[in-house]
Amino acid sequence: MKPPENITTIEQMEADNAMLKQNACAVCAETYDDRVKAQSPHCKFGEGGICCKNCSMGPCRITAKAPRGICGADAHAIAARNYLRSVAAGTSSHSDHAREILHVLRNASPEGNYKIRDEQKLLSLAKEWEVPTEGRDIYDIARDVADIGLMEFGKPEGTQRFVSRATPERQKVWAEQGILPRAIDREVVTAMHMTHMGNTADAEFLVRQGLRTSIANGWGGSMLGTEVTDILFGTPTVRTTEGNLGVLEKDMVNIVVHGHDPVFSEMVVTAAEVKELTDYAKTKGAKGINIVGLCCTANEVAMRHGVRMAGNFLQQENAILTGVVEMMCVDIQCIFPALPQLAECFHTKFVTSSPIARIPGATHIEFKPETAFQQAKDIVKMAVDNYQNREASKVCIPPSKKNAVVGYPTEQIIKHLDGVTNSHVDELGSYKPAIDAIKAGVLRGAVAIVGCNNPRVRPDYSHFEIMKELLQNDILIVATGCAAQVATKAGLLNYDAKYYCGAGLRRVCELVHIPPILHMGACVDISRMMLLATGIAKDWGVDTTQIPVVGCAPEWMSEKAVSIANYVVSTGLDVYLGIEPQVSGSAQMMELITEGTRKITGAGYIINTDPHELVKNILAGIEAKRTALGI
Ligand code: CUV
Ligand code: SF4
Incomplete structure (x- = not known):
């Protein structure tokens, strides 16, 4: 059986990138892979x-x-x-x-x-x-x-x-x-x-x-x-959206919101819906205003408004390289300082909004809660005015986009477990149905896949491979951050993804009507995952460290990820890393992060840069937890 149309391949995803790389070469723009070459080999002491x-x-x-x-x-x-x-x-x-x-x-x-x-x-x-x-x-x-x-x-x-x-x-x-x-x-x-x-x-x-x-x-x-x-x-609820660069529209004013803080992006999204502005866009020859998200901001606005997601961390340059972005507006974190320069090769306006994320070459509009709505409208108008400056010769939008079902905070997961017909969400819900499925072995366990993508490995590939193999092995996945967006781009966030699932997981997905990868939000929402694991453990009557649930960050890169990995370990959940933390120059540190923390919190890191090997490690870890529980 060949994969359903809604699921793509890593090769297709890479072909899109290659197409945009050509666009970069055409305008003599530098991108991250050029800088990877210039920085290689990396300093061994730093590493x-x-x-x-x-x-x-x-x-x-x-x-x-x-x-x-x-x-x-x-x-x-x-x-x-x-x-x-x-x-x-x-x-x-x-x-x-x-x-x-x-x-x-x-x-x-x-x-x-x-x-x-x-x-x-x-x-x-x-x-x-x-x-x-x-x-x-x-x-x-x-x-x-x-x-x-x-x-x-x-x-x-x-x-x-x-x-x-x-x-x-x-x-x-x-x-x-x-x-x-x-x-x-x-x-x-x-x-x-x-x-x-x-x-x-x-x-x-x-x-x-x-x-x-x-x-x-x-x-x-x-x-x-x-x-x-x-x-x-608003607490997110389930909704359907789309993801990947194909969500950029040729005949609309495209605005990309990028960063993390919804205080800014929520307002821009609201402003883009104002009739006066959409009418204004029409007077400029555009069919309307198209807001799309990038990085964690994409997760935030997709979960609450169904705003479409342009892509994850390493796609931030690609979005500009399509030549159809009238404006990219950013707030905080994970924003390449390279972007203003890249935007200059196109007509794209690059706007920073936070006093703690100033970037040379950007247009800075300091965003203030008191004046937020007016400022957001001004920003959107600026993007509309920029539409006429788009250069047709530089336009290149990869057609790829996939349907995605997003918005599974713990409240929503409980609601589904309770049975989709039972529409009330309250504290009385329980994880018992999920626990029963795990005890029965229909589900072997659950893995939280989180974190960034990273050119240290083949970007997105590790995520994609790990997700597919875990699904085949009846492991339910919850995802946040850029990992969730790999799943989006790949088509693994829709119901068709059951194609990859083992029989048990497929049955569960059909029964409670969920995709096999649940989108739980942005990186800050890994706190939701801690509450999910805690809820399961409490309903089970055991500690978090005993349940067959673990974390995995296949391509993490940021310091936030280091902090996250530590609190997941502190919560008693093992963390499987596809990128080695920068401590390998000390044997004692390698021992401490993989074994030493087990004596403190009952959990630690398992590190393997080969995604297929990492999956084997995860499966072995989950089976060991099951055995210890006597199931
Ligand atoms: Ni906060 S931290 S690249 S956007 S997941 Fe994405 Fe998520 Fe890493 Fe940054
Ligand atoms: Fe200073 Fe000691 Fe660090 Fe050297 S190792 S830079 S002396 S603190």
Whole structure:
């Protein structure tokens, strides 16, 4: 049987890229693969994590001849300090993003630009935090909830509130191991302090602080980000959309929203629907305005509005190379500084909006919540005005696009498990049907596939191969971030993907009417995955570390991913990595991240750069968990 039309191949995906590369050559534009060549071979010291520049006696590089830095720090101390700094940066990124959104919630008002869309979620968070709700205005409650959320960043004592959502066993582990996170800022600052010249040189304690700092992300900043985004913009529900560069339209004004913070992209999406602007686009000869997303912003707006997804991380240059993007507007994180220069080879306007992501060559329009809607309308108008500058000779849109079903937060997953006819979503739902299917062996387990794509390996290929093979082996997949978008581009997010599934998984998908890969959102929404695993474990009556559920980041690249991998391990779930963390210059660090953390949290990394081998590792890991559970 040949694959259904809705599923593509890696070769087709690569052919699209090659076509756009030709367009780049035609305008003499440089792209990431040129820079990969220029940067190769990579610096061995950096790769192994054994270059230290934490003080100006250095930089110090560790070799056989020079096994210690000037201060005496060895390879283990240096690699561990660098690693902890990555965790701190990743935690900061997700958490600072969440903090911005909390400020928006704090200032939300019925007359303002931002309103409360999910009152239910706000009320249940208020209840969890013991904020009085009886007879109060919803916006007053929002302000109190936001204030408490903001205190999570800097409160002088206590630990992160959301850790109480973890299994009791997990909370005990964290407390006993001394890794319960205090205020988010405190953990990041402690990490920076510990890694200052002349502080901690014992790798194990740096790894422990990495776990603690990461829990402040997964069970702190990221979880706050997800909750508050749902409150402000609505908890996602299932909807159908499309993905890949074929969503760009030849005869429409194309605007790409790229980045992470929905406070910006939500407003641009809303502005693009304003009749006055779509009419204006028509006066300029376009058929309308086409908003598409890129990177995690794509996930956010697809899940809440069905906005189509242009692609993932390594497709950001490709979007501009199509020659039909009137404007790319970005907020924060994962944005190539190369983009303004590339945009100059075309008519594309490149707009930055955040004071913390300024890029030379960009048009900067600082986005403010108070003036958001007007600013978004101005931005959209600017894109419309740019339509007439498009050069027909430079247009090249790969036709590829696939249908995708998106929008599976935990609330939605429970609802499906309850039976599609039962439309209410409340706390009474349970994961029992999924647990029964796992116990019966119809499903062997579940894997969360997350993270970026990366030219260190054949981009998207690792994701694609791992997904297909896991489906064949009756493993349900949940996906976020750029991984979810590989699934989108490949056609694996639609019901036809059951073509790849083993008999058991196919039966489950048909029974509860889900695609075999569930799109759970953006990278901050990996917090949803932690709650999913926790919900399953609680309903099972075991700890998270016992269930046959693991994480996998086949092509991760960012510091956020390092922080995520750490909080997933802290939650007790093994993490399978297709890219090696930059600590290989220290045998002790390699041991600590693969085995050492098991003694602390019960989980660790399994690293294999060959996707097929990694799948074997995952399957073996899942079967071992099953055996231990006696199923
Ligand atoms: Ni935040 S972190 S490339 S966009 S998943 Fe995509 Fe997701 Fe990695 Fe960035
Ligand atoms: Fe070298 Fe030590 Fe300074 Fe690092 S902290 S640069 S190892 S002297």
